[in-house]
Amino acid sequence: MDGQGVGTPVAPIQIKRGHAGRLIVLVPYPPERVAKIKTVAGRWWHPKEKYWTVPDTDGTLRQLLTLFAGEPVEVDPPLRPASSTHGVPVDRLTVPGDHPLLEQVRLAARTRHLSRHTEQAYCHWIKRIMSFHHLRPVADMGEPDSGRFLSSVATASHVSASTQNQPLNALLLLDHDVLEKKIGLIEGVVRAKRAKRLPVVLTKETVSRLLGCLSNTPRLMAMLMDGGGFRPMECCRLRVKDLDLAHNQLLVRGGKGDKDRYTILPTAARQPLVHHLQRVRSQHEEDLRQGFGRVALPFALERKYPNAGKEWGWQWVFPASSHYSDRITGERRHHHLHGSVRQKAIKEARLKAGIAKPASGHTLRYSFATHLLEDGYDIRTVQELLGHTDVRTTMIYPHVLNRGGKGVRSPADALGERLSPSQL
Structure with a gap:
């Protein structure tokens, strides 16, 4: 039988510390593994040495472990993260600003002529979504995953209504214009009603x-x-x-x-x-x-x-x-x-x-x-x-x-005119 037969052990993936802030990743075939590592931002193939290198960060290591979950992975002991990733603060799982997905989001925002501040806000929320789910590929996330993140923003972060609606809008842009998939009603999540505040x-x-x-x-x-x-x-x-x-x-x-x-x-x-x-x-x-x-100059006027x-x-x-x-x-x-x-x-x-x-x-x-x-x-x-x-x-x-109160004169003002200063 050509290839690996049934029961043939699969060679493990090895992750080692490299040089100049890089991790060495040895990825034996099958090709599905290569397709996965190509989704990691900042990866680089070294044809002479026959291995990949990726940025040496805690977030990148967790992303690799998530990508190859269920497969044999050997990690050098100094690099091995804690056994559980639950409860990891968002700022510990970083997403690089040049992540390919963020570049696609920026392109979609500019295609729709959204303002630069809106574009920056959407990228910020998408980075937080990826960090919340421990850097899982966004394409693999479903509506329940989106619902959990949006619920955490609404209940744990205590943000205003307009801020609460921002990640929902960012998800809609990501799903409709970047991933080109339909997203239905996210269970348990509704648009927050903005409170009426006076200036x-x-x-x-x-x-x-x-x-x-x-x-x-x-x-x-x-x-x-x-x-x-x-x-x-x-x-x-x-x-x-x-x-x-x-x-x-x-x-x-x-x-x-x-x-x-x-x-x-x-x-x-x-x-x-x-x-x-x-x-x-x-x-x-x-x-x-x-x-x-x-x-x-704005738009294409410079040309x-x-x-x-x-x-x-x-x-x-x-x-x-x-x-x-x-x-x-x-x-x-x-x-x-x-x-x-x-x-x-x-x-x-x-x-x-x-x-x-x-x-x-x-x-x-x-x-x-x-x-x-x-x-x-x-x-x-x-x-x-x-x-x-x-x-x-x-x-x-x-x-x-x-006057205050929509210009209405208070009855107490008329009472005050009838009373002497000593009575007041």
Whole structure:
């Protein structure tokens, strides 16, 4: 009989420590074993030595033991993990960022034109799913496996409703667009209903105190968010060509939902913005003299207009203080100011001003909407300036108009007018 007959012992798989942070894996045939090890990220075949090497990490070793479960595997004693993998913390089982599955997820997210932050969140959850199941191949996981992970997120992690829905959305993207398999109703798992929360809003006097404790670029950005209703990242991504100083308006491109809209340029911010642009332009001209001065362009515009990235109109209004190297071309470029710089400055200003409310960049946007309604502007105008698709989203702001409690005058106020100060 050709090949291995019935009862012929199968040669064991051997895992040994190699050099330069690698593990040596000897995988005798049959070919099914070779197909399994080819699913391990970072594996490498050495034809001269006739063995494979993989990254020397605890997560990779556990993945190998899972892949070859039920087969004879010999592991060097110093490498042997604990006999049970139950209860292993997620951060002990690592998934490399260049895992082939994650690259497919990124490609699927970009094909669907999802935002970069959504793409990063989905990759994060898929890595956690793989770690939760001890790095088993995702294609082998069924609906019960997905249900166990989603239930653990809902019950053990105590996350908000929106965070609880993120891994479910990531699983749907993975199954539909990457693995191309139908996933039915996951038993015991439903979409969490988001709680209705009212936004934190500052009074005009409180906003003035906050702005008084800011300076330079963070102060100008805070003025635009409070005076124009920008989302924090919309403010960071402003380009010079989107400023219309003649008409005191700004164009927000690619806002939430990939929508464009016009909003207000506050008169108080106009002159500080002009001075700021003069400094930015001087720095841009200096960068051009040194061979830099290029910024990234959206979509395929860089191929269509090769020199547009160096033009003044495409520059960031709020550029970062340092350059970065493009991972594809290696060219040094300018990125916009990172959101954490603005966020840290606002937090420090809030503490300095003695403001008890947890104010942030979004708080200034909420305050902008509420102050417009206080000044008598209609809800539809506020909706357009904020970029809300549905007016019901904008309807959360009239809750602080003039008086609390939907503008209702408390009966206790009328009672207080009839009583003397001594009776109060």
